[in-house]
Amino acid sequence: MPARPRLSQAAVEQRRQDVLRYVAGHEETRIADLADRFDVSLMTMHRDLDDLAARRLLRKVRGRAVAFPALTMETATRFREGSNLAAKAALCAAVAGRITPGSTVLVDDSTTLFPLAESLAGLDQLTVVTNSVGFAQRAGSAAGTDVTLLGGHYHSEFHSCTGPDVTRALSRIRADIALMSAAAVLEGRLFHPLREYAEVKEAMLASASTALLLVDHSKFGKTATYAYGTADAYQAVITDTSTPGAETAAIADMGVAVESVDPGEPAS
Structure with missing residues (x-):
């Protein structure tokens, strides 16, 4: 039997993210069953799970892969930052041109905005204000960008501050x-699992002349514990082309512009 072609690191990471989602959906799964499902050797699956466990994305326990609690997976930065990367990059590319030199920009703790940090390089006299330590670290390396990190109660799981x-x-x-x-x-309608993060989002909205909401398709059709308003507080909602039409239509019916970006095509 001919040897299988060696996968790129990106393809390996995609498989690991798929494994993570599968385990999360089933709470726990036998490692042998995962190897069969993803058509890899038991040794390869152990390597995948060792990598995910080292990043604290799941736990390996006596021949099984075990998911963390649902709330942790919904909110902790380490789970969010590796998901839907192509869609997040496309959303950020779609709004990068709307940031002008000399402006003050508020950025919340959402990992959706992480790809935007690279686009800030070259914009002179830009002031970025954020409660996200992760975004502040990424944006702080851009020449000409002044970053203010909003300090308060630090949440290590979310690498950001509230309060x-x-x-x-x-x-x-x-x-x-x-x-x-x-x-x-x-x-x-917008929701967040944690009240204090919903409060920060509300405060950011009140402090900005214009607000844009960037949300990939995976967030739609869901609720969480705390509601904090609706999409009509934003001038536009930027999403990707996989978002259900009924969801975008509901936002458009509020009089809000909806822009859909194809993650497979770079934004102009």
Whole structure:
């Protein structure tokens, strides 16, 4: 039997993300069953699971792969930053041209915005204000960008800050534009599993002249514990072409512009 072609690192990572999603959907799965399902050797599956376990994305326990609790997987940065990367990059590329030199930009803790940091390089006298340590680290390396990290109660799982110190600081800021995402969207209503993060999003909206909502297809058709408004608080919603038509239609019916980006095609 001829040897299988060696996969690229990107293809290996995609398989590992698929394994992670499968385990999350089943709470726990035998490692042998995973090897059969993904048509790889038991040794390869062990390597995949060792990598995922080292990143604290799942646990290996006596021949089984075990998922973390659902709330942790919905919110913790380590789970979110590796998902739907092509869609996130396309959404950020679609809005990068709307950020002008000399402006003040609010960015929430959503990993959807992480690819935007690279686009900030070359924009002179740009001020970025964020509660996300991860985004601040990425944007801080761009020449000409001044980054303000909103300090408050630090959540290590989410690598970001919330609380009254954050919301008070936002009340004293007037930004040109806020770029934000949502954990869940159902028929134009926005939700987050954690109340304190919903409060930060509300404070950012109140502090910005213009706000854009960037949400990939995986967030639609879902709810979470805390509702914090609707999409009509934003000037536009940018999503990808895999988002269900009924969801985008509900937002359009609110009078909000909806822009759909194809992750397979770079934004102009």
